[in-house]
Amino acid sequence: MSDRTTARNLLEQGGTTYAAQAGIKLENKPAPLYRLLVLSVLLSTRIKADIAVAAARELAEFGTPEKMRNATWQQRVDALGRAHYVRYDESTATALGEGAQLLLDEYGGDLRKLRDDDVRAMQRRLREVPRMGPVGVHIFCREAQAVWPELRPYLDKKALQGAEKVGLPTDPRRLAELVADDDLARLAAALVRVELEKDLREKVSA
Known part of the structure; x- marks a missing residue:
């Protein structure tokens, strides 16, 4: 994938x-x-x-x-x-x-x-x-x-831990290249959920 x-x-x-x-x-x-x-x-x-x-x-x-x-x-x-x-x-x-x-x-x-x-x-x-x-x-x-572009890409430690768990890059800028700028806040939210929720991790990786 x-x-x-x-x-x-x-x-x-x-x-x-x-x-x-x-x-x-x-x-x-x-x-x-x-x-x-x-x-x-x-x-x-x-x-x-x-x-x-x-x-x-x-x-x-x-x-x-x-x-x-x-x-x-x-x-x-x-x-x-x-x-x-x-x-x-x-x-x-x-x-x-x-x-x-x-x-x-x-x-x-x-x-x-x-x-x-x-x-x-x-x-x-x-x-x-x-x-x-x-x-x-x-x-x-x-x-x-999502509304303050100067923050982008804001992917903190918890989000980056989620990225690692689904095999994505752990460099914020490389991660940001995978989605549109408007979707960065949503990507960050999803990565945090992956870190917290094993079921979601398995669904995404399937």
Whole structure:
């Protein structure tokens, strides 16, 4: 099987991003970018991805920094609870409120002002968001590359481990050549899934 065929199989069978799962139509606009940030914060904790995605859906009603800040702490806790995001619900509800205020203070609530051609500088700014860990930063950047070309190709260690498991190159630029630029975020998502899900690995390699 050629590398391009494997990459195509990956896109078909595992190329759904976390944002798409959470019902976020990702565009280079403040609201969807903020919702992706919230999702990345939720995925930063040691909790199942499906629960974090469900929690992001529940929090969609607070889909801008202003709405998140203005929501009561209890409203945020309740939204997390409906998704069974219960181990970290209270501390995360606090962090989301603090993060919304930070974004309003530093960037006027518009994450596009956080963009930078220096990816490391962008990562450092993302880490300033409360509860945003290294995992969340990688998730945000993997998915934001769909609308922020300066991030491409963003294929972190977990994605490259997935590539190795299905026999694809582990050099990000060589991997990027296998798909269209618009599909890089989906390829990254699929490669991470391959690393996490043995069944998908076997389907893609079949």
